[in-house]
Amino acid sequence: MPKSKVVITDFINPPLHHEEKILGDIAEVEALNAFSEDDLTGKIENADAIMLYHFISLTEKTINRLENCKLIVRCGVGFDNVDRALAREKGINVANVPDYGTEEVADSAIGMMLTLTRGVHYMNNRLQRGAGPWIYEQVKPTHRLRGRTFGIIGVGRIGTATALRAKALGMRVIYYDPHVPDGRDKSLGIERIEELDDLLSQSDVVSAHCPRTDETQHMINDETIAKMKPGAFLVNTARGGVVDAHAVLRAIEGDHLRGAALDVLETEPPEEDDPLMVAWRNPSHPAYDRLILNPHAAFYSEEGLDDMRIKGSQNCLRVLNGQKPRNVVN
Incomplete structure (x- = not known):
């Protein structure tokens, strides 16, 4: 059975130790290091789950091109950088990580x-x-x-x-x-x-x-x-x-x-x-x-950054295993 695909859009770069430890058995994990939504073109359309941070937004431009996506995890508390209503129309859950920092x-x-x-x-x-x-x-x-x-x-x-x-x-x-x-x-x-x-x-x-x-x-x-x-x-x-x-x-x-x-x-x-x-x-x-x-750094500690990555990955794992996601915001 082919592996699923999980895309990390921005902010996090390899090595992806946390993500691969949690998801590696069932998914290929790819970090795109995008600095604009246009950077995602041709790289995200077949993702089964997406981990989004705060450098970019996911708008109609991207969401309408998603073919297989079941979950967008906004790896952070705020979720104003994703079109939640459109994602819901497309049957895509949007979740956040409300307790990491x-x-x-x-x-x-x-x-x-x-x-x-x-x-x-x-x-x-x-x-x-x-x-x-x-x-x-x-x-x-x-x-x-x-x-x-x-x-x-x-x-x-x-x-x-x-x-x-x-x-x-x-x-x-x-x-x-x-x-x-x-x-x-x-x-x-x-x-x-x-x-x-x-x-x-x-x-x-x-x-x-x-x-x-x-x-x-x-x-x-x-x-x-x-x-x-x-x-x-x-x-x-x-x-x-x-x-x-x-x-x-x-x-x-x-x-x-x-x-x-x-x-x-x-x-x-x-x-x-x-x-x-x-x-x-x-x-x-x-x-x-x-x-x-300050450069949007109030959340940061090594432990907090780990929490963000681990909790986001765990939510992707739930969905890819057919379970309900946690902390859905749409």
């Missing part, structure tokens, strides 16, 4: 928050290039974190883990999430806020932990940032489209936001001439000292 992303969000609120990034940047005096007064006023308000948008797995970490620091933790059932606040010992505007106006730090959907696309924009406290901080380790990064830049330029940390952007990697990048790299621009950008 919970601790890592929560740790990253808190790390970014601490780096911003304690002035670590700001002072290091300025002193390194000889800007300003060698004294703490460069970051006045800096306030004790205990008792400050940490506002979370979305209390799924990662939002919950982040809430517990902020709570351990003695912060008042509040959240906005219209999709979770009543009682989440009671079980976690945090406060539910019914309206996003109220969360924004109360928070000293706002941290986004929601998926990118039509509802959340540019949820944080010029209008909503204006409702945040003057001097507040913003952290995004969720999806790039949740936050309008150019609105963040404008809020830093206007001195409304004291700082921001963005692990994710709408276009990754961003264009070199993107105004955000130009400002971030310009020592004379306030974003140089007050904006932290």
Whole structure:
């Protein structure tokens, strides 16, 4: 009996030890290392299962050409880079890996928050290039974190883990999430806020932990940032489209936001001439000292990366063996 074919579209390159250990008996595994959807042409059409990461999207262009595909696993939490509705029409399950990087992303969000609120990034940047005096007064006023308000948008797995970490620091933790059932606040010992505007106006730090959907696309924009406290901080380790990064830049330029940390952007990697990048790299621009950008790395640890690959491969194995997939999102 011929082996099935599993294609890894992007992000992961050989050696494929994890994937081959799990799938090797029943499938040929091929990594395409694609950086655009066009790179898949002629290489993916006969795949029985697909493992998709976050460098590219699977749209109508590709999905309509799939001949045998039973499952597309988005090896990560977010799944906005695959046309789930069309896949369903074609009888293809789309699944994600929702639990692979919970601790890592929560740790990253808190790390970014601490780096911003304690002035670590700001002072290091300025002193390194000889800007300003060698004294703490460069970051006045800096306030004790205990008792400050940490506002979370979305209390799924990662939002919950982040809430517990902020709570351990003695912060008042509040959240906005219209999709979770009543009682989440009671079980976690945090406060539910019914309206996003109220969360924004109360928070000293706002941290986004929601998926990118039509509802959340540019949820944080010029209008909503204006409702945040003057001097507040913003952290995004969720999806790039949740936050309008150019609105963040404008809020830093206007001195409304004291700082921001963005692990994710709408276009990754961003264009070199993107105004955000130009400002971030310009020592004379306030974003140089007050904006932290990371390359979609909040999920990363060696253990987390292994989880992503192993759990994605295991789901492909289930389907190729005639079993139902886990974590279907369409």
